[in-house]
Structures are given as C-alpha cells and as structure tokens.
Amino acid sequence: MGIELSFGVLLALLLALLWGTAVAWFIRFHEAGITLATHLMWFVVSVGCSGIFLISLLLIQPGGYILWWQMLALMATGAVPIAGFSLKWGLIPYLIGLVKSIRGEDG
Secondary structure (H helix, E strand, C coil), X not given: CCCCCCHHHXXXXXXXXXXXXXXXXXXXXXXXXXXXXXXXXXHHHHHHHHHHHHHHHHHCCCCCCCCHHHHHHXXXXXXXXXXXXXXXXXXXXXXXXXXHHHHCCCC
C-alpha cells in the first residue's frame, strides 16, 4: 500500500493537469469565464473541483476507496495551471505596475 505510480495514476494526473489548464484558460481568455470568475468565483471553484472528483473515479481501489496521496496529488496537479495563470496574468503584472507607480515611472 505504498506510493506506486501506475498507469492509472499517471493517466489521472495527466487528465487533472489538462482539466486545470482548461479551467484556467476559460477563466482567463473566454468572455463568459471572465464574467464567472469576476462575479461567481464559487461556481468556478465548484466546477473545477467537480472535474477533479470525476477524474478521481479512475483511481477507486478494489475495496471501494481512493488512497489519500492520490487525491492530494490530483488536487495539486489540477491547481497548478490555475495558480500559474493567476501569477502570470494577475499578480505579477499588478506588482510590476505597483512598483512602477511607486517609482513614478510611466507605463
């Protein structure tokens, strides 16, 4: 019952990464996604987590349970693209603009 990266686990992690990327792309570049992320963020989070939970169905063990580290890895893998998009197009440009405004630079 140790940590084994079987084909099923790797497939689930890849699907979680793709799902997280799709959600991140949607809330960053699609008009409806931007609106949902602005006004109904709870809904976007619910959809993102629901996708991860559906992917976790691939990992059900013969006894009917999912190992804790597999679920943790799925949640983290699905969150990485969203965090990356948030940093690249949200926090970092904001901080750069803040530093420029403090320095009195235009632009």
